Amino acid sequence: MPDAATVTDRPETSVEPVLQCRGLRKAYGERVAVADVGFAVAPGETYGLLGPNGAGKTTTISMVCGLLRRDAGEVTVAGRPMSPEATDAKAAIGLVPQDVALYEDLSAEENLRFFGRLQGLSGRELAARVAEVLEVVGLADRAGDRVGEYSGGMKRRANIAAGLLHRPRLLVLDEPTVGVDPQSRNAILESVEALAGEGMSVLYTTHYMEEAERLCDRIGIIDEGRLIAEGTRRELVAQLGVGDQVEVTGTGDLAAFAAACAELPGALGAEARDGSVVVRVEQGSTALAPIVAAAERTGVAVGGVEVTEPDLEDVFLALTGKALRD
Amino acid sequence: MVAPTRTDRPTAPPPDPARSPAPAPGAGRAIAALAGNELRRAFRDRTFLFFSLVLPVLIIVLIGTVFGEDQDLPVAVLDADGSAASRAIVEDLDAAEGLQVADVGSESDLRRDVRTGAVAAGVVVPAGFADDLARGEATIELVADPTSSATAAVQATVRAAVGDHAAVVAAARTAAEEGGADEEEAARTAARLAEELPGPGVTVTAVGADDEPERGNFDYTAPSNVVLFTFVNTVMAGALLALDRQRGIVRRLLATPHGTGTILAGIGAAKLSIALAQSALVLAVGALFFDVDWGTPVAYVPLIVLFAMVAAAVGLLVGSLARDPDQAAAVAVPAAIGLGMLGGCMWPLEIVPPVMRAIGHVAPHAWAMDAWRDLVFDHRGLGDIAVELAVLAGFTVVLGLLAARQLRRALTG
Numbered sequence A: 001m002p003d004a005a006t007v008t009d010r011p012e013t014s015v016e017p018v019l020q021c022r023g024l025r026k027a028y029g030e031r032v033a034v035a036d037v038g039f040a041v042a043p044g045e046t047y048g049l050l051g052p053n054g055a056g057k058t059t060t061i062s063m064v065c066g067l068l069r070r071d072a073g074e075v076t077v078a079g080r081p082m083s084p085e086a087t088d089a090k091a092a093i094g095l096v097p098q099d100v101a102l103y104e105d106l107s108a109e110e111n112l113r114f115f116g117r118l119q120g121l122s123g124r125e126l127a128a129r130v131a132e133v134l135e136v137v138g139l140a141d142r143a144g145d146r147v148g149e150y151s152g153g154m155k156r157r158a159n160i161a162a163g164l165l166h167r168p169r170l171l172v173l174d175e176p177t178v179g180v181d182p183q184s185r186n187a188i189l190e191s192v193e194a195l196a197g198e199g200m201s202v203l204y205t206t207h208y209m210e211e212a213e214r215l216c217d218r219i220g221i222i223d224e225g226r227l228i229a230e231g232t233r234r235e236l237v238a239q240l241g242v243g244d245q246v247e248v249t250g251t252g253d254l255a256a257f258a259a260a261c262a263e264l265p266g267a268l269g270a271e272a273r274d275g276s277v278v279v280r281v282e283q284g285s286t287a288l289a290p291i292v293a294a295a296e297r298t299g300v301a302v303g304g305v306e307v308t309e310p311d312l313e314d315v316f317l318a319l320t321g322k323a324l325r326d
Numbered sequence B: 001m002v003a004p005t006r007t008d009r010p011t012a013p014p015p016d017p018a019r020s021p022a023p024a025p026g027a028g029r030a031i032a033a034l035a036g037n038e039l040r041r042a043f044r045d046r047t048f049l050f051f052s053l054v055l056p057v058l059i060i061v062l063i064g065t066v067f068g069e070d071q072d073l074p075v076a077v078l079d080a081d082g083s084a085a086s087r088a089i090v091e092d093l094d095a096a097e098g099l100q101v102a103d104v105g106s107e108s109d110l111r112r113d114v115r116t117g118a119v120a121a122g123v124v125v126p127a128g129f130a131d132d133l134a135r136g137e138a139t140i141e142l143v144a145d146p147t148s149s150a151t152a153a154v155q156a157t158v159r160a161a162v163g164d165h166a167a168v169v170a171a172a173r174t175a176a177e178e179g180g181a182d183e184e185e186a187a188r189t190a191a192r193l194a195e196e197l198p199g200p201g202v203t204v205t206a207v208g209a210d211d212e213p214e215r216g217n218f219d220y221t222a223p224s225n226v227v228l229f230t231f232v233n234t235v236m237a238g239a240l241l242a243l244d245r246q247r248g249i250v251r252r253l254l255a256t257p258h259g260t261g262t263i264l265a266g267i268g269a270a271k272l273s274i275a276l277a278q279s280a281l282v283l284a285v286g287a288l289f290f291d292v293d294w295g296t297p298v299a300y301v302p303l304i305v306l307f308a309m310v311a312a313a314v315g316l317l318v319g320s321l322a323r324d325p326d327q328a329a330a331v332a333v334p335a336a337i338g339l340g341m342l343g344g345c346m347w348p349l350e351i352v353p354p355v356m357r358a359i360g361h362v363a364p365h366a367w368a369m370d371a372w373r374d375l376v377f378d379h380r381g382l383g384d385i386a387v388e389l390a391v392l393a394g395f396t397v398v399l400g401l402l403a404a405r406q407l408r409r410a411l412t413g
């Protein structure tokens, strides 16, 4: 029983993860698309897979959804082992593919009714769910139009709607905002936030750092087929060890001020520049008061203070030596 | 690698038993949904409708008009026996529907007329025919161009005309390539055909004009058109699967709680329905306007259904194998027409060398045409085409399984 194995592996866990995968591997001939990926998504959690083009996000998701046979590794969804034949495990997932996968010759409503039927919905329940998801993605007034006549953003929203019909326990979104205008993009992000707010578990892939930061409770950073870091945004940044940066502009003996800052508890380093001092600290918010006190002690008149936290871009750069986006 | 850690979000709700995965909806309902969806799409596609429903009818009407029973085929007849029996045969040929008989003086004249196309075929009643007939081994020789689609029609008519008098072996010969005419081959053909006829000797079975069905020249072309068109159209329709694959729709279908077998069965059911509608239309037009007698529905319905299933399976296999829709289309049409040629839809397999006939039976068309010949020419029943039906069922199963395996492989790597 795979369920039993899962439970004994993590005896401290009282809540069964919606998705558990480990050791995933997939090679296409010589090219290793996914080398080693494993993570878990807890009920109600939004988990982000953040990585550049070609990192292996879609390949990972395909294995998670039972669309791709894996060379190695395990996937359990809602406690059931996943494979291309595992219909019960697949029933727990709502997949929104990276590229719009709808019948362009049918209306959004016809598409949704069809996919709803495949998910086992029928009759009044089907009609109600179709209306609901059209509302969620803001397409209710265009439901009767052929998908082929939709704009790119509308197609993507309809594409998302088709993944929501059966209220999946795990919603899997593969880069749902690529190539859409800012308005549609915001609408998509808001829908995802709303669904997560209702308690749906979400697996979200993106190469946009801001999306991962905004939506995800936890983020896995993926590069060249490997999960190279994982945690909340704060954990990931902390893992970086570079700390926040506090820049104080002012006049006076900036060198003495910098030296004083470097001695403060929690300080990682300080440097006097032209008209300002840059202090790197473990946490910007708690370091502000001691820094201002040090300025007073060294007779520096403070003009302004700016705190910058490192972002996931910096984390990615530190981990891989390259930028997330080129 | 970071070990999977559980989030400590306090808001994580406990698993809701009401939302644990529902049992997968039944395959039957999924197949119905898939088929309904495909049909909805098909009926919205005017081009597709034209090619699958209107064009075959137009073509059958055109061919029917050209080959229709009003236009008798000219046939040269040489009576080298001059007996009462041979004269009776010639008279019967003369009286037969669809033939316009002209006497010729010598066999060389007859061959020349066939070669030049002055006549569609030549019939030789050899010297000693009456004696042979008495021994039950009588032979009538049919000289015809094997590449002509009229040959089978003539042959069927000749066989029907003489059938009441004798067990006849119509040995077709290639007038066009006389040098290559092989006696042994002809003998084998003759032997095979003889088996199909009621026992040797003069068989007198309920003689009467009513008993002898009319046979227009269209009787050969009509079944061959049903077979050819159903196949070409259905394979093309099935190959459209490559387009849905390219658009990622088939992948999305597989993400629903269903396997590739169910998905293929649903899509295949729609293609099959369209093929059946098409066959039914052509059969109706043939029967109503051109007096084609398709035989008994008990026999031709399973024949049509099984052949359409083979065609759908081939289409889905092409759609699963192809790299993209362009490649699917590029393969589907020539393959379908090539198989039609090989399988005797352009000219009857009875008039090709045995090796080619054997090779031709690689194509499901050959089996379907064999069955149609039994039903339309010889008015046989379900039992007589059981072998052909079984072979077509075998084609369906094997090709369907291949398509399912190929689709699974193409999708899941």
Ligand SMILES: Nc1ncnc2c1ncn2[C@@H]1O[C@H](COP(=O)(O)OP(=O)(O)OP(=O)(O)O)[C@@H](O)[C@H]1O
Binding pocket: A028, A031, A032, A033, A034, A051, A052, A053, A054, A055, A056, A057, A058, A059, A060, A098, A175, A207
């Ligand atoms: N069917 C395939 N055949 C061969 N190589 C493949 C195939 N699918 C993916 N790859 C390769 O595997 C690697 C990972 O691809 P994948 O699509 O998973 O990346 P991704 O992270 O989703 O990228 P993107 O952000 O561009 O969508 C890439 O190098 C890609 O070229």
Ligand SMILES: [Mg+2]
Binding pocket: A057, A058, A059, A098, A174, A175
């Ligand atoms: Mg991708």
